Amino acid sequence: MAERVIDTSDDQSDGLDRCPRCGSTEISLRVGTGMLMCHFCRHEWAEEVIEQKFGFDSAISDLAGTTIASGAAGIQESAEDVLTLKCQACGAEVIVNTAQAMQSRCHWCRQVLSINAQQPNGAVPDGLLPFSVPREDAIARITQFVKKRTFFAHPKFVKEFAPTEVVGVYMPYLLLDANTSVDLRGYGEIQTRTYTRKEGDRDVRYYDADVYQVARSFDLHIDDVVIESSGERADMDWRRNTNNIINAIQPFDVKSAVQYNANYLSGFTSEKRTLDVSGLSGEAHSRALSIGRARAQETIGQYGRGVRWEGEHLTVKGTRWVSVYLPIWLYSYFDGRLTHFVAVNGRTGATMGSVPLRHGKLALISTIIGIVGTVVGGIGAIALG
């Protein structure tokens, strides 16, 4: 299907990205203010909010077809991660591996070279949310989270716990706006009477109910569903990984996302987007249906015995996709089988984590509780006859 592309590259180019006041390339994010700051002249500024700059705040009801911001465009497998830039200051050839960093320092003249031009390798998004929770705050939150969970934690984890190793990571996501309509059909039941009947020496409860045919149809305009666009992070099976921890610290204030500038990444790491809009359409449809079903739930409160939906239909009239980096403080620990994350939302400070367990100790204490409970319960049962 034809796609409409909104160009968010703004003609940004790779290489020297200078302070607008003094021309220095020594620029980084000042966490706390969310502003970029020149280390040479202390000038502070911020990139523009992408919603307003590129019209991503236009009415969702007007969306038709698929609209993609250029930073969310298709990833070409042939696209190289390793780029060679010519330093505009001294002419040296400088290599930047976009799989690891979006900036590199020229080894001859010490200028910082930035990757700002959008690549077909998923490394440069349309926008990002700068970190606003300081590193010290994140360390304190992670420490507090883990300290509350040490009794059954694996002793090796407790011994090796080093929260100062926390890393600030920009994770890739796609923001989806969707102009849809939802049609649901099914059955609902309302209880009309309840009573008990004597069956032998027992009282058995019975219910009478009216059965309704139920249908709900509505237009649904969805604003900024946040979808993981790293294939690795999108897999959230708790038996294989702890990626659900990173998901659980949402939501982010994505309306405040600013235009991408590699200087925001200075001192942080980033993970590349590996999933395309085309590969995420199934996930997008499922999420839209889930939101539709949640909204429909608000209209079926009268069915006290519940509703059984038997059919759900989603009509997608238009979608808009924007790629962003979102800020996460991440502490990780590999226990030999799983990598456990403790994550802090880099905007709100919301914290969630997975602490490896000492299963033997937990099983032993659970068994003791079971035995004590059985003895106490047994005495009670015998006493009651």
Add this chain to the structure above:
Amino acid sequence: MLNELTLSIAATSVAWANGETDNIGPLLWLLGPAAGIGFYVLTFLRYRNANKRHAYERQTSSDVHDLRTHDAVVDRIRGTRNRSIRGANGSRPLDRLGRGTTVTVVPPPTIESIIEEHTQSGDAGQQTDPPPGHPGV
């Protein structure tokens, strides 16, 4: 003794599932196993947080327009022992419905369809400026 305990627990479980809760004596045999398993599961979840996720279906901003509803009595149930409708999923929005789930993606309007809609709306014949980039007539 173990067999008697097992039979007692099984019978109690069946009775409880059927809503026969007037005699709680046998239920007390379940106290120990339930407490042990419950403690294990709750502690596991407190440490691993394997059940935590972002509830996007409720926290994502969305607007509902043009709501149309249909509610009609089609049957009456007498004397069921089930406390709720069979297969209730009205409060489980993440569950998809297998073959009951369908999706249609509407293609974007083509230039021909826009012109046709424009014509049918009665604006035909009115002189308008050509859009930017249009070669004009």
